[in-house]
Amino acid sequence: MKVVICEDNPQQQKMIHDRLKNYAMINHPSVEIVLVASNAEEVLNFLEQNNADCYFLDIELGAGSTGLQLASEIRKKDPLASIIFVTDYSETLKLTFKYKIAALDYILKRTDGSFSDRLIGTFESSIQRYKQLGQTQNFDFFQVKMGELIKNIPYENIYYFETSTTIHKIILSEKNGIYEFYGKLKNIEHIHPTFFRCHKSFIINLQHVVQIDKKTKYVELVNGTECPISVRALQNIQMKVNERLTNT
Amino acid sequence: MKLLYLITEFVLIFWAITFIAQLKINHKHILVYALAVIYPLLIFLWIGQWQGILFIIISFFLYFYWLTKKYLTLIHLCFVVIIGVISDNVSQYAMKALPYDFLPGISEQYCIFIILFIISTVIYHLVTRRIYIVFGTNKSPYILIMFIAFVTMSTFYINIYLTEYFSQDSLLKFNIITQFFYFTIMLFVLYFTTKNIKKENNIQKIQFETEQFTDYMHSMELINNDMQKFRHDHANILFTMQGYIEIDDFDGLKKYFKKHIFTAEEDTLKRNEQLANISKLNITGIKGLILTKTLQAEKEGILVDLEIADEIDDINMNIIDIARILGIFFDNAIEANAHTDAQKEIGIAFFKSTADSIMIIIENTTVDEPVNIEQLFTERFSTKGANRGKGLSTVKSILNNYPNVTLNTNVENGLFTQIIVIE
Numbered sequence: 001m002k003v004v005i006c007e008d009n010p011q012q013q014k015m016i017h018d019r020l021k022n023y024a025m026i027n028h029p030s031v032e033i034v035l036v037a038s039n040a041e042e043v044l045n046f047l048e049q050n051n052a053d054c055y056f057l058d059i060e061l062g063a064g065s066t067g068l069q070l071a072s073e074i075r076k077k078d079p080l081a082s083i084i085f086v087t088d089y090s091e092t093l094k095l096t097f098k099y100k101i102a103a104l105d106y107i108l109k110r111t112d113g114s115f116s117d118r119l120i121g122t123f124e125s126s127i128q129r130y131k132q133l134g135q136t137q138n139f140d141f142f143q144v145k146m147g148e149l150i151k152n153i154p155y156e157n158i159y160y161f162e163t164s165t166t167i168h169k170i171i172l173s174e175k176n177g178i179y180e181f182y183g184k185l186k187n188i189e190h191i192h193p194t195f196f197r198c199h200k201s202f203i204i205n206l207q208h209v210v211q212i213d214k215k216t217k218y219v220e221l222v223n224g225t226e227c228p229i230s231v232r233a234l235q236n237i238q239m240k241v242n243e244r245l246t247n248t
Numbered sequence: 249m250k251l252l253y254l255i256t257e258f259v260l261i262f263w264a265i266t267f268i269a270q271l272k273i274n275h276k277h278i279l280v281y282a283l284a285v286i287y288p289l290l291i292f293l294w295i296g297q298w299q300g301i302l303f304i305i306i307s308f309f310l311y312f313y314w315l316t317k318k319y320l321t322l323i324h325l326c327f328v329v330i331i332g333v334i335s336d337n338v339s340q341y342a343m344k345a346l347p348y349d350f351l352p353g354i355s356e357q358y359c360i361f362i363i364l365f366i367i368s369t370v371i372y373h374l375v376t377r378r379i380y381i382v383f384g385t386n387k388s389p390y391i392l393i394m395f396i397a398f399v400t401m402s403t404f405y406i407n408i409y410l411t412e413y414f415s416q417d418s419l420l421k422f423n424i425i426t427q428f429f430y431f432t433i434m435l436f437v438l439y440f441t442t443k444n445i446k447k448e449n450n451i452q453k454i455q456f457e458t459e460q461f462t463d464y465m466h467s468m469e470l471i472n473n474d475m476q477k478f479r480h481d482h483a484n485i486l487f488t489m490q491g492y493i494e495i496d497d498f499d500g501l502k503k504y505f506k507k508h509i510f511t512a513e514e515d516t517l518k519r520n521e522q523l524a525n526i527s528k529l530n531i532t533g534i535k536g537l538i539l540t541k542t543l544q545a546e547k548e549g550i551l552v553d554l555e556i557a558d559e560i561d562d563i564n565m566n567i568i569d570i571a572r573i574l575g576i577f578f579d580n581a582i583e584a585n586a587h588t589d590a591q592k593e594i595g596i597a598f599f600k601s602t603a604d605s606i607m608i609i610i611e612n613t614t615v616d617e618p619v620n621i622e623q624l625f626t627e628r629f630s631t632k633g634a635n636r637g638k639g640l641s642t643v644k645s646i647l648n649n650y651p652n653v654t655l656n657t658n659v660e661n662g663l664f665t666q667i668i669v670i671e
Contacts, residue, residue: 075602092553093597095595095609096555099601146607146667147667147669148602151658176621176658177656178621179656180654224620
């Protein structure tokens with residue numbers, strides 16, 4: 001894993017650099033600090049030829065671009081890199097960090113030991129994250145992008161997908177939320193056998209079926225939603241539900 | 249007999265116009281009227297009906313324009329003639345329906361006609377009296393109304409008198425011409441109406457922005473008052489500090505400094521930061537709303553974090569719509585924290601995403617048990633009982649008009665988050 005540090009205050013720069021370097025040397029020898037910069041320009045120049053996987057960025061960079069703008073540029077180039085903000089005082093942009101940059105974390109600069117602990121803690125989690133990225137695992141997640149933040153929604157939490165009244169939008173309803181994104185049901189239908197296209201505009205999760213009413217042609221889900229069933233789907237929905245029950 | 253009827257009609261029309269336009273009449277006017285209508289009357293009797301009608305209408309227009317020099321009178325004239333035609337038709341129909349015959353000829357029909365005509369004229373006068381005042385000196389509505397009234401009047405007449413002179417073939421031609429003509433008028437009217445609606449929408453928007461701006465100014469005043477108070481406190485603080493210094497009580501000073509000055513300064517600094525932040529949001533309509541709601545939330549003891557990372561100049565949505573949505577979200581966020589002593593926080597962020605769409609995020613702490621999110625969006629549902637959750641269904645119905653906007657709602661770990669993405 002390659003690490004970049006960008007901090008304009010020389011003392012703090014040195015302190016962060018030392019802490020990370022020592023920690024990496026002892027615990028993760030493969031981690032390498034490839035650049036220690038004091039402004040955004042340096043980082044961007046470096047990235048034209050090289051790449052990195054983890055960035056520690058100061059928000060207040062003095063002259064030139066701020067750390068936030070720099071992070072935005074980095075994100076455009078690399079959607080997966082870990083970005084960690086280091087900031088002077090309470091002016092935290094919590095939501096902006098999370099959704100605009102999908103920052104891994106942000107650390108408030110404090111004079112006591114808490115800063116150092118947080119630094120190492122975050123460093124460690126970025127290393128763990130890097131390792132995970134390396135292993136291409138096929139999780140049963142559905143990914144929804146909100147800004148830069150990618151939300152992994154376990155299939156088992158999903159109730160249903162529905163086409164929105166506005167064209168090309170799909171609504172996804174799950175245990176913890178409702179999300180909208182652009183797409184087509186056709187491309188979701190077959191991602192997992194637990195999903196069943198019960199209607200032109202509905203894909204339901206068979207796991208969550210509570211009741212099928214063949215008369216009114218509606219299927220009721222655990223959360224109380226009633227989805228319509230098409231005539232064609234009516235023939236095999238019961239079978240699909242049973243199949244699903246025996247499989248799990 | 250026929251002559252008598254005709255004269256009655258002319259007298260009625262003259263009365264109607266003078267009544268509606270509230271004209272003062274002298275002998276000269278009546279004399280000219282009598283002369284002006286006599287020769288068309290002769291034409292009417294000797295040459296033929298439709299030529300007569302044509303001349304009557306022309307002479308009516310000329311005469312009344314001469315009398316008042318106002319377009320409005322001509323509009324009245326058109327309407328009076330229309331009323332006349334309708335009354336005539338209705339009275340004819342009424343005659344057929346009522347078989348009584350106690351007066352010679354068709355005199356009953358004329359009685360009904362006169363009564364109907366007078367009643368309709370009075371009603372027309374009462375209804376339109378206030379309407380025409382509204383137009384003021386604006387010319388275009390007069391022209392539009394006169395145009396429509398005139399065309400309608402002509403069509404009525406043509407309908408009554410001319411159709412019987414036409415052969416089947418020319419009737420068809422005539423129909424085509426009227427249809428085409430009417431269609432053109434419809435387009436014309438449609439154009440005017442949409443133009444007016446557009447204007448009205450614009451006015452509504454400006455009105456809304458002015459309201460919001462007033463709110464904004466009001467909030468600013470409140471904040472300014474706060475600052476004044478702080479300055480006043482400042483003087484007191486300095487005095488107290490001086491007291492500590494004079495008696496060399498440094499421990500006391502230390503404590504005092506930490507307790508009073510540090511916290512007070514931090515609050516003020518934070519507020520200043522937020523105010524500096526809001527200047528990046530260049531949409532007046534929302535600015536006022538956010539500031540007002542922020543103050544409202546702070547009054548309830550809720551910590552509000554406002555993040556505006558980028559300059560936001562334009563949002564690809566109707567400002568009134570987005571303000572309504574944000575207002576609802578803000579109210580819900582405040583309400584979710586109403587009945588708790590736990591940590592209360594609302595975070596709101598505006599920024600441009602890397603894909604250059606605008607994102608608005610509202611996140612708030614909530615004490616509610618994990619709720620069924622789906623039900624929140626259905627009408628009248630709220631975890632706080634009836635009537636309160638109405639907002640979210642409104643949000644949904646507003647957003648149904650925007651294919652470029654997506655809404656994500658999430659409840660996790662005691663945080664309720666609404667994420668709006670506007671492309």
